[in-house]
Amino acid sequence: MPELKKLTEKELMRLNSxxxxxxxxxxxxxxxxxxxxxxxxxxxxxxxxWNLQISSNSGFDAIDSKNLRVQIKCRTLINGKGTKQLGVIRKLNDDTFDYLIALLFDENTEVIKGYKISKELIRKYSKYNKHQNGHILNLKGNLLTDEKLEDITLLLK
Incomplete structure (x- = not known):
């Protein structure tokens, strides 16, 4: 058993994986x-x-360098496969966040892709799910070719 306190964050996440x-x-x-x-x-x-918020904070996860509220979502793909559906985005039409950062990780917690997604794009490409009481956004299809989508992958590696 490795001494956990001596492992880096990345090594801990790989062990977790x-x-x-x-x-x-x-x-x-x-x-x-x-x-x-x-x-x-x-x-x-x-x-x-950025300033990470407490986990019970509703609507956003961090405050960026411009004092904007950021919601952060991710998915893990195994061998490049799996759903690219993000977790439910609640209260999209309320003023609870300014934009969303979405990451796709591989099975070793390495960033595959990262995106900055405006609320405008979320509204355009997500679908409301009454059962989950929120919007569902998939990182695929026309969203990925929309000129307003910001690919921030290189900034995250």
Missing amino acids: EIMDELKARKIIRTRNNPIADYCEWYVAKKFK
Whole structure:
């Protein structure tokens, strides 16, 4: 067993990934998405030197360098495959955030793609889901070719 305190954040996340794989293989868990959401928010805030908000904050996860409210979402793809559907975006039409950062990670928690997505694009490409009481956005199709989408992948690597 490695001494956890001596591992880097990236090494801890890789160890977590291996543990999640084993738990899934044993059918103890069904997904690998936790704690990736928290890691994603931490990672983005650290990369851009933003102010990460408390986890119970509603609507946004960080404050950027221009004092804008940022919602942060991610997905993990295994061998480049899997859904690119982000978590539910709630209260899209309320004034709860200014824009969204979306990341796709590989199974080793390496950034595959990163996007800055305006509320305008979210409204245009997401679909409201009554059951989940929020909007669903997939990182695919026409969204990815929209000239207003900002690819920030290189800034996140």
